[in-house]
Amino acid sequence: METERTFWQRYGGQILLLVVAALLFSGSQLGRIGLFSEAVAADTAVTIPPTPIPSLEQEVTAAADTAVTQTNISLASLPVISDNSLAPLPNPHTYTARPPSHHFQTHVVTGNDTPGTIAEQYGISTDTLIGGNPGLNREANLLQTGAELVILPVDGVLHTVKPGDTLESIADLYGVPVEDIINYEPNNLEYPFFRLIPETQLVIPGASIGQFYFKAPKSVGNNSGGEQKWAVVGTGTFVWPVNGRCLTQFYHGFHPAIDVSTAEGSPVYAADTGTVTYASYAAGTYYDYGNLIVVNHGNGYETFYAHLSGINVYPGQIVNQGDLIGATGNTGRSSGPHLHFEIRLNDFRLNPLDRLSGPVKSCN
Structure with a gap:
């Protein structure tokens, strides 16, 4: 072991020099081989004559000579590349309106019920009772035993939305703020x-x-003192506006008028002399009336003629008692041809039978 260590100490440096010399010799031989290859390549190179540059006319001629006839390739077999990166989702999340969620009480009519007692029982007005029951008709037998009535939780009207309705149009129709409709949570x-x-x-x-609240214009002119001025004043007595005497609905608090059954198109006469103040299809919330004529008699009295099929007068026209003013019909909220007739004194609805003479009968 000692002898081996003495050997490397004595001859290690020489051995290292020999290894380095061998590596240098090998590298020089490789370089000579590369130079020799380049020399051989240079000796065997072939001189290539320069290619002449053709003129423009020659290029055109050559292109025409070598032109290849295009082949019609069907595009149907080619793959279709579709980029959907910007396409909308097939089921986008859009707003969906929630329908109203009403939960109404109902009342089944008994033989002793009246509109007033039902309204009082539930703390609503009689007008709200009919406002919550669009199917009810002031011109028919409203309180039939066994009928089921909707009781609104607040005074108001149950409105069925029609195509084209907006919140603004509904609010205008009923004369209420839009906010009141929105703020009603159900x-x-x-x-x-x-x-x-x-x-x-x-x-x-x-x-x-x-x-119940419709008021026709009260005047077609005023005098110098600002008071209503009428060209004529009625007699204060009334004649039957139609020839029939068969009533389908009598006067009561829920129906402050009489309904006289007639054939559609029967003549309607002015019950007293006066001035026509309204002659049109009743608009807005008064559509119940249909075609309506109102005559102001200049003495506090007014007469209303509703559901007409024809109107023969115009606002401002003077009519005499018994003049033909229209024809009976079935317009507005009506259950059949008849005349809805009201007499009012200073806007209070009177029982017409207290002002008309002659016997009547019930058609029910």
Whole structure:
């Protein structure tokens, strides 16, 4: 072991020098081989004559000579590359309106019920009772035993949404603020869309069906003192406006008028002398009346003629007692051809039978 260590100490440096010399010799031989290859390549190179550059005319001629006839390739077999990176999702998330969620009480009519007692029982007005029951008709037998009535939780009207309705048009129709309709929670009108769904029903708080509150114009002119001026004044007595005496509906608090059954198109006469103040299809919340004529008799009395099929007079026209003014019909909220007739004194609805003479009978 000692002898082996003495050997490397004595001859290690020389051995290292020999290894380095061998590596240098090998590298020089490789370089000579590369130079020799380049020399051989240079000796055997072939001189290539320069290619002449053709003129423009020659290029055109050559292109025409070598032109290849195009082949019609069908595109149907080619793959279709579709980029859907910007296409909308097939089922985008859009706003869907919620229908109203009403939960109404109902009342089944008994033989002793009256509109007043039902309204009092539930703390609503008689007008709200009919406002919550669009199927009811002031011109028919409203309180039939066994009928089921909707009881609105607040005074108002149950409105069925029609195509084209907007919150603004409904609010204008009933004369209430839009906010009142929105703020009634079961209507489910959500900010910011407030979208309406046709054929659903909205509660219109504070609204009235309107018929009991309709007031025709009171004057066609005033005198110098600002008082109403009428060209004629009625007699204060009234004649029957139609020839029939068969009543389908008598006067009561829920129906402050009489309904006289007639064939459609029967003549309607002015019950007293006066001035026509309204002659048109009743608009807005008063659509119940249909075609309506109102005559002001200049002495506090007015007469109303509703559901007409024809109107033969115009506002401002003077009519005499017994003059033909229209024809009976079935327009507005009506259950069949008849005349709805009212007599009012200073806007209070009187029982017409207290002002008309002769016997009557019930058609029910």
